[in-house]
Amino acid sequence: MMDSFQKNLLNYGRKAIFYPISTQENPNIVMKTKLILSIFFGVLLWSCSQNTENQEVKTTPTKQADFALAIHGGAGTILKENMTPEQDAAYRAKLKEALDAGYAVLESGCTALDAVVSAVMVMEDSPLFNAGKGAVFTNEGKNEMDAAIMNGIDRNAGAVAGLTKVKNPITAARAVMENSPHVFMTGAGAEQFAEEQNLEFVSPDYFYTDFRFEQLEKIRETEKTELDHSSLLEMELGDPFFKDRKFGTVGAVALDKNGNIAAATSTGGMTNKRYGRVGDVPIIGAGTYADNETCAVSATGHGEYFIRNVVGHEIASLIRYGRKSLSEAADEVVMKQLVEMGGSGGIISIDRNGNIAMPFNSEGMYRGYRKAGEEAKTFIYKDEN
Amino acid sequence: MMDSFQKNLLNYGRKAIFYPISTQENPNIVMKTKLILSIFFGVLLWSCSQNTENQEVKTTPTKQADFALAIHGGAGTILKENMTPEQDAAYRAKLKEALDAGYAVLESGCTALDAVVSAVMVMEDSPLFNAGKGAVFTNEGKNEMDAAIMNGIDRNAGAVAGLTKVKNPITAARAVMENSPHVFMTGAGAEQFAEEQNLEFVSPDYFYTDFRFEQLEKIRETEKTELDHSSLLEMELGDPFFKDRKFGTVGAVALDKNGNIAAATSTGGMTNKRYGRVGDVPIIGAGTYADNETCAVSATGHGEYFIRNVVGHEIASLIRYGRKSLSEAADEVVMKQLVEMGGSGGIISIDRNGNIAMPFNSEGMYRGYRKAGEEAKTFIYKDEN
Structure with a gap:
């Protein structure tokens, strides 16, 4: 375990430095941010590498595994013809930044847990993705966020739903896992816990972005005029931000x-x-799952289908009891089971041997991976490998 | 599908008749209740047998299955020496009433879905169990209830968390499944949906019971005086209602x-x-799961462990991919996996061949089953079979 000094450093780092870096910011701020980020990662790496020394490893690795990570930034009707070169470049740059953040953590010897939190925070802080800053609006014009985390060593887990004021919901999920006897907290109660944990709070305005609010207004208008399904589809195809109404989610x-x-x-x-709708993200076994014995999974898609298929645990079960490889199991669930039921979306997954599978049955999925000693690779459309 | 007249009858029946029947009530009220119940079941049976005619059955039964149901009313430190003969008899009588209610529904040709709702409503309406009337109190002195339902035909599901005013939370879960595109709704939003569905609402006072409030006060006192674990255990053993602080739940x-x-x-x-803590009950795959191809499961126990083990879906996976029988799979998860992790509790389960498994690793579990052509059988302690 970390001592309290290290914890404070880590908390300080989380609070003070991971604010969103918009692509429109002026060069001075960007320079300053890069400097602060470098200091932060220095502190984080020193801090969490101490942390791993006493980490209990309950199962012995079969070999010295190479480290690696994979991320996603949501799946949906993402078509090349609907993206401007600037949008394409902005997404790839942010995916790379998230991958590099997680990679640095892993390279220093810190835990997979630290790495997935770092990568997810970069995407939460970016308005490009539907998580944290840039989250979509509810019918009431609010931003209500869900998050979950799971540790493959001991299958400990934490999840939160309906947060409105915690800057980085993934830090709240981690606090639930590490500092409470519970797994799942919701609404105002979850936020009270987050406050007691000294997590960073922001005004609900922080999460506001013009284009997400415009999305809400368009959808409200659509519902009012009762456009038929094909008109809605046309609207989705015509608007690169409208398309992922059901799907935007980030994960690592x-x-x-x-x-x-x-x-x-x-x-x-x-x-x-x-109606306080909650999707698959905070449902352990559905949108988020990790077990050293099988695999770690993070999903993005039409959440209701992912819950009913218990997607994460189904992939793990196909590996454990169905004797499938990670890639076979992930394909079976995403490209067959979900398709049969009509559930659109995708998943990213990794196993202890460093195998990575990232199938999706939608038009596209913002995604990428970085393996030990390699550069980050990012993908958006279907035909990229 | 039912026509609206039948739906109204069903709703009327649900609203008007399933109020709690305390064992202290006077004979006139009991007589009247029995009469009303008979009329209600008449209406219900006629109504839901119409309903099944158009029910889509996606998989063909391997044989004409005998119908059956199983229920639980919570697991925990339930020891014979701590129960008075009156308490023992009251629990068995209410378990039998719930079994008979579900059985009547099945016997008339109605769906398994109708049967589990009927059985659960009887227990929700009884102050003996920690669900509906008789629910335990939160730290803030409120009753906040969770429920879930899943249909094995199509793996459709509905779940609610944090309800405070819906008389029968299981009816809200069913409404989410049948009348919304969502699976999981929480808090005030879920209650707004329930209101729009014309479900029966009660004043939060309805859920109040003296002994549950005394439990809360005792636990608050315990926390204040920081009793050690053995003192807490002693208190739990000494108080038949205190013992199931973590465990009371009903299911079918x-x-x-x-x-x-x-x-x-x-x-x-x-x-x-x-902190808005939510346990395993509304987590599809953990506390509630059903798939015609494998089994239906309802769990009761220390919810956090049941979430992390994805208990319901793990049992199903052991059957589907691990080639275990229902009984082997249920034992493997409850008596081995959960025990290894320290997760106390139990489950009830059934498959399409009418096999029933009800393992628990705690001292006792209120439970019972009734098979076609047989009488209801009820059990409380470990040594009963």
Whole structure:
């Protein structure tokens, strides 16, 4: 375990430095941010490498595993013809930044858990993705966020739903896992816990972005005029930000040098959602799952289908009891089971041998991976490999 | 599908008749209640047998299955020496009443879904169990209830968390499944949906019971005086109502004449719970799961462990991919996996061949089953079979 000084450093780093870096910011701020980020990673790496020394590893790795991580930034009707070169480049740059953040953590010998949190925080802080800053709006014009994390060593897990004021929902999920006897906290109660944990709070305005609010207004208008399904589809295809109404979510899976794996997922849910609807993200076994014995999974897609298929645990079960490889199991669930039921979306997954599978049955999925000694690779469309 | 007249009858029946029948009530009220119940079941049976005619059965039963159902009313430190003969008799009588209610539904040809709802409502309406009337209190002195339901035919599911005013939370879970595109709704939003569905609402006072409030006060006192673990255990053993602080939950699984299975679970959660804590009950795959191809499961126990083990879906996976029988799979998860992790509790389960397994690793579990042509059998302690 970390001593309190290290914990404070880590908390300080989390609070003070991971604010969103918009691509429109002026060069001075970008320079300053890069400097602060470098200091932060220095502190983080020193801090969490101490942390791993006493980490209990319950199962012995079969070999010294190479570290690696994979991330996603949501799946949906993402078509090349609907993206401008600038949008394409902005997404790839942010995916790379998230991959590099997680990679640095792993390279220093820190845990897979630390790495997935770092990678997810970069995407939560970016307005490009439907998580944290840039989360979609509910029917009431609020941003309500869900997140979950799971550790493959001991299958400990933490999840939160309906947060409105915690800057990085994934840090709240981690606090639930590490500092409470519970797994799942919701609404105002979850936020009270996060406050007691000294996590960084922001005004609900922080999460506001013009284009997400415009999405909400368009969808409200659509519902009012009762456009038929094809008109809605046309609207989705015509608007690169409208398309992922149901799907935008971010997530990461990682394998660390000790052969342990972890998964983390964070989302703003579904635009115009009502009735306190919660999707698959905070459902352990559905949108988020990790077990050293099988794999770590983070999902993105039409959450209701992912819950009913218990997607993460189904992939793990196909490996454990169905004797499938990670890639076979992930394909079976995403490209067959979900398709048969009509559930659109995808997953990223990793196992203890560093195998990575990232199948999706939608038009595209913002995704990428980085393996030990290699550069980050990022993908958006279907035909990229 | 039912026509609206039948739906109204069913709703009317649900609203008007399933109020709690205390064992202290006077004979006139009991007589009247029995009469009304008979009329209600008449209406229900006529109504839901119409309903099944158009029910889509996606998989063909391997044989004409005998119908059956099993129920639980919570697991925990339930020891014979701590129960008075009156308490023992009251629990068995209420378990029998729930079994008979579900049985009547099945016998008439209605669906497994109808049967599990009927059985669970009887227990929700009884102050003996930690669900609906008699739910435990949160740290803030409220009753916050969770429930879930899943249909084995199509793996459709519905779940709710944090309800405070819906008389029968299981009816809200069913409404989410049948009348919304969502699976999981939480808090005030879920209650707004329930209101729009015309479900019966009650004043939060309805859920109040003296002994549950005394439990809360005792636990608060315990926390204040920081009693050590053995003192807490002593207190639990000495108080028959204190013992199931973490465990009381009700649930049902059923197999209908068409060879379809379903599961339903309902709970008041954990006494003195804080932070909007949600347990395994509304987590599809953990506390509630049903798939015609494998089994239907409803769990009761220390919810956090049941979430991390994805208990319901793990049992199903052991059957589907691990080639275990229902009984072997249920034992493997409850008596081995959960025990290794330290997760106390139990489950009830049924498959399409009418096999029933009800393992628990705690001292006792209120439970019972009734098979076609047989009388209801009820059990409380470990040594009963």
